[in-house]
Amino acid sequence: MDLEHTYSIEQLVNGCKRSERKMQEMLYRRLAAPMLGICLRYASNDFEAEDMMQTGFVKVFKNISNFRGEGSFEGWIRRIMVNTAIEIYRKNLRMLKTTDITEVFDYEQQVFDMDNLETEDLMKLIQQLPDGYRIVFNMYAIEGYSHQEIANTLQISEGASKSQLSRARAWLRNKLITTEGEGNYGTYAG
Amino acid sequence: MEHMQDRGFDEKLREKIGAFTPNVPEHLWYNIEKEIDEQPKVSLKRRNVSLGWIKIAASIGVVLVTITLYVKKPHEVIYLSGKAIQQVEQKEVLQPQIAEVATTNDGVIELHADKPQGLKEEYIEQKPVIDVAVQDEQTSPHQPINAEITRPNILLVENHVKLPEHIASLALIPSEPVEETKLKRNKKAFAVSDVLNYVVASVNQGDKKVISFANDDEGILKIALDLKALKTKL
Numbered sequence: 322m323d324l325e326h327t328y329s330i331e332q333l334v335n336g337c338k339r340s341e342r343k344m345q346e347m348l349y350r351r352l353a354a355p356m357l358g359i360c361l362r363y364a365s366n367d368f369e370a371e372d373m374m375q376t377g378f379v380k381v382f383k384n385i386s387n388f389r390g391e392g393s394f395e396g397w398i399r400r401i402m403v404n405t406a407i408e409i410y411r412k413n414l415r416m417l418k419t420t421d422i423t424e425v426f427d428y429e430q431q432v433f434d435m436d437n438l439e440t441e442d443l444m445k446l447i448q449q450l451p452d453g454y455r456i457v458f459n460m461y462a463i464e465g466y467s468h469q470e471i472a473n474t475l476q477i478s479e480g481a482s483k484s485q486l487s488r489a490r491a492w493l494r495n496k497l498i499t500t501e502g503e504g505n506y507g508t509y510a511g
Numbered sequence: 512m513e514h515m516q517d518r519g520f521d522e523k524l525r526e527k528i529g530a531f532t533p534n535v536p537e538h539l540w541y542n543i544e545k546e547i548d549e550q551p552k553v554s555l556k557r558r559n560v561s562l563g564w565i566k567i568a569a570s571i572g573v574v575l576v577t578i579t580l581y582v583k584k585p586h587e588v589i590y591l592s593g594k595a596i597q598q599v600e601q602k603e604v605l606q607p608q609i610a611e612v613a614t615t616n617d618g619v620i621e622l623h624a625d626k627p628q629g630l631k632e633e634y635i636e637q638k639p640v641i642d643v644a645v646q647d648e649q650t651s652p653h654q655p656i657n658a659e660i661t662r663p664n665i666l667l668v669e670n671h672v673k674l675p676e677h678i679a680s681l682a683l684i685p686s687e688p689v690e691e692t693k694l695k696r697n698k699k700a701f702a703v704s705d706v707l708n709y710v711v712a713s714v715n716q717g718d719k720k721v722i723s724f725a726n727d728d729e730g731i732l733k734i735a736l737d738l739k740a741l742k743t744k745l
Contacts, residue, residue: 433554440528493524494520
């Protein structure tokens with residue numbers, strides 16, 4: 322019998338604002354898995370993702386008093402995780418290999434089936450993306466940021482952002498086809 | 512066409528990734544908890560130390576203000592209660608008239624003036640000149656002064672008396688101001704350290720003095736800091 326009372330996110334947030342350790346732990350356990358999923362996409366490996374999430378959650382607990390409840394709390398914490406990932410990326414001084422949009426990455430128009438692809442395998446593939454490609458791909462394709470927002474955040478040109486995205490897609494498609502060829506999963510029909 | 516393919520590809524990836532829920536390692540929460548606890552908090556001891564410094568700073572401030580007030584204290588001006596100096600009308604001065612010049616056997620020339628009426632021949636009584644500004648026991652500041660000043664007729668008699676040198680030189684030595692010397696003896700030496708110690712003692716009332724001041728023989732101000740007392744206070 323589970324005697325533990327289930328608190329709403331609002332109650333947990335209020336408890337965290339009062340620096341109640343129990344509430345902090347409960348909030349963490351509620352949101353840790355999806356947040357680690359985000360960090361895994363931005364990091365190049367599992368260890369980096371864990372560091373990223375740790376830093377992000379510490380920021381959340383330190384700045385939770387700034388959350389006014391105007392939007393969803395999950396959206397707020399998600400933005401903190403993405404910003405933390407970007408900060409870490411900048412700190413590591415991974416230079417983006419910026420190329421002009423005219424130099425579109427040429428890839429084969431092959432079809433492949435993504436249904437049989439395991440999510441964990443897909444995550445591994447994303448982690449293998451070069452740093453510049455991965456961050457732009459995540460921000461555009463998964464988070465839904467515009468090229469202008471990405472350019473402002475990463476302090477690059479919009480053209481460079483588009484170029485990085487194009488290259489990231491091509492790189493992923495190429496990897497998926499290669500993996501398919503090795504017989505790991507079926508074909509993706511567009 | 513290419514754009515549509517890209518959209519479809521992104522969407523498919525988003526669906527796949529959205530459903531992904533990784534296993535969260537247990538040690539992560541302990542790391543986070545540890546990091547939250549490491550947030551800088553002002554400890555009670557640190558707070559006491561800072562309060563101690565504030566007390567010391569306040570004491571020094573009080574001392575400085577006291578010194579400033581002592582140094583810049585305005586000098587007390589005592590006004591006499593007497594009235595302003597009244598001009599005393601002078602009576603018409605009788606001019607002496609030299610009647611004859613006589614030379615004595617000793618070589619002294621005697622000038623004999625004509626004797627005005629009412630004057631004694633031998634001595635002329637000289638009435639004292641009253642300075643109204645200085646009150647004596649008999650003159651009240653509110654009483655009008657009715658003193659008459661009569662300037663005597665002058666009998667000029669020139670005597671060539673030669674003083675001995677040792678007596679003449681004595682006259683050049685200024686006499687010691689007696690009253691000033693007495694005042695100096697009665698006045699107690701009051702050093703700055705006395706004031707400082709008085710202030711510090713009043714600030715640290717009931718406890719050992721943390722800070723004390725002293726003047727040495729040369730008048731240099733020395734500050735002594737009792738660290739033991741300071742530690743006890745902190």
